[in-house]
Amino acid sequence: MTRALGFSLLLAVLALACKQPPPEKSMRFPEPGNYPLEIARPGGSRSFSLHLPPRYAERGPLPVLIAFHGGGGNGSGFQRNAKLDARADELGYAVVYPDGSGRFGRRFLTWNAGDCCGYAMEHEIDDVGFTLAILADLARDLRLDPTRVYATGHSNGAMMAYRLAADASTHIAAIVPVSGADVTVDFAPAAPVSVLHVHSVDDPRALYAGGQATNLWGGGKKIVHRPVAAGLERWRKRDACTGEGHEIDARTSGAHTAALLDFGPCADGTDVELWRLKGPGHGWPGSRSLLGEKLMGPDTEVLHVADEIFRFVARFTRPDAPEL
Numbered sequence: 001m002t003r004a005l006g007f008s009l010l011l012a013v014l015a016l017a018c019k020q021p022p023p024e025k026s027m028r029f030p031e032p033g034n035y036p037l038e039i040a041r042p043g044g045s046r047s048f049s050l051h052l053p054p055r056y057a058e059r060g061p062l063p064v065l066i067a068f069h070g071g072g073g074n075g076s077g078f079q080r081n082a083k084l085d086a087r088a089d090e091l092g093y094a095v096v097y098p099d100g101s102g103r104f105g106r107r108f109l110t111w112n113a114g115d116c117c118g119y120a121m122e123h124e125i126d127d128v129g130f131t132l133a134i135l136a137d138l139a140r141d142l143r144l145d146p147t148r149v150y151a152t153g154h155s156n157g158a159m160m161a162y163r164l165a166a167d168a169s170t171h172i173a174a175i176v177p178v179s180g181a182d183v184t185v186d187f188a189p190a191a192p193v194s195v196l197h198v199h200s201v202d203d204p205r206a207l208y209a210g211g212q213a214t215n216l217w218g219g220g221k222k223i224v225h226r227p228v229a230a231g232l233e234r235w236r237k238r239d240a241c242t243g244e245g246h247e248i249d250a251r252t253s254g255a256h257t258a259a260l261l262d263f264g265p266c267a268d269g270t271d272v273e274l275w276r277l278k279g280p281g282h283g284w285p286g287s288r289s290l291l292g293e294k295l296m297g298p299d300t301e302v303l304h305v306a307d308e309i310f311r312f313v314a315r316f317t318r319p320d321a322p323e324l
């Protein structure tokens with residue numbers, strides 16, 4: 001009797017399991033792929049794009065990578081150039097491409113990253129609030145993982161990734177800024193955040209050592225850049241890193257080199273690292289510069305930064321992150 005009863009219960013459980021509906025797809029986002037979106041913000045609506053990986057509804061809560069375009073660009077252009085979507089599809093990440101703000105629709109957009117840049121800085125646009133509002137908006141219709149929210153960006157977008165980490169550190173587990181230093185004005189992160197900075201010492205636009213360079217979007221005006229090392233030192237102190245920057249990887253492609261320096265160990269399982277390139281210019285490593293090498297300096301294959309982004313951020317979570 002006991003064996004028969006157990007067998008009957010097993011059949012009942014299996015039958016119930018078979019009747020369970022497949023993972024629920026969002027009515028707003030019924031399929032994987034790209035979605036151009038807008039969200040209401042003080043002063044008017046703001047635009048952004050969302051990329052969802054295949055089988056996103058079956059994967060469980062989605063990690064999120066926020067990708068900030070460079071100054072003068074927009075989210076869709078950065079999406080094409082950064083080559084993040086292919087790796088995101090393989091690994092099951094949602095990628096958000098926000099648009100900055102400006103005077104000319106979706107052209108010549110910038111981010112208010114602190115001491116830079118352009119329209120967004122001059123008008124004190126709340127780009128941190130905009131980014132958090134995007135996450136809250138998407139979380140109404142998607143299962144996002146609040147413990148795995150990351151950010152990257154190029155140039156002014158790299159600066160924006162730094163500001164987001166500083167001002168909303170409890171939401172962000174790790175950032176990968178590329179070719180843009182930390183220009184945050186009020187630096188007081190409530191929690192440590194892991195950082196992988198990627199920058200060429202020969203960058204002609206965002207000077208590695210700091211100093212004045214021509215602003216491409218400012219009619220030939222000069223812009224003052226902060227040294228990369230100064231920004232990293234802020235985060236080394238905040239994350240209580242005890243390392244001096246020992247080399248853990250090195251790569252060569254033609255005349256270009258890349259060295260990976262690790263400043264860990266750091267507090268709470270965080271890390272601070274630097275890919276220091278020699279030879280390349282200001283472009284996105286692994287892609288062709290949108291403005292050409294004459295303005296941006298040499299393109300490079302010494303590093304495919306899209307791969308390095310996902311390799312780095314996958315190591316970190318923020319278990320105490322608030323709900324989105």
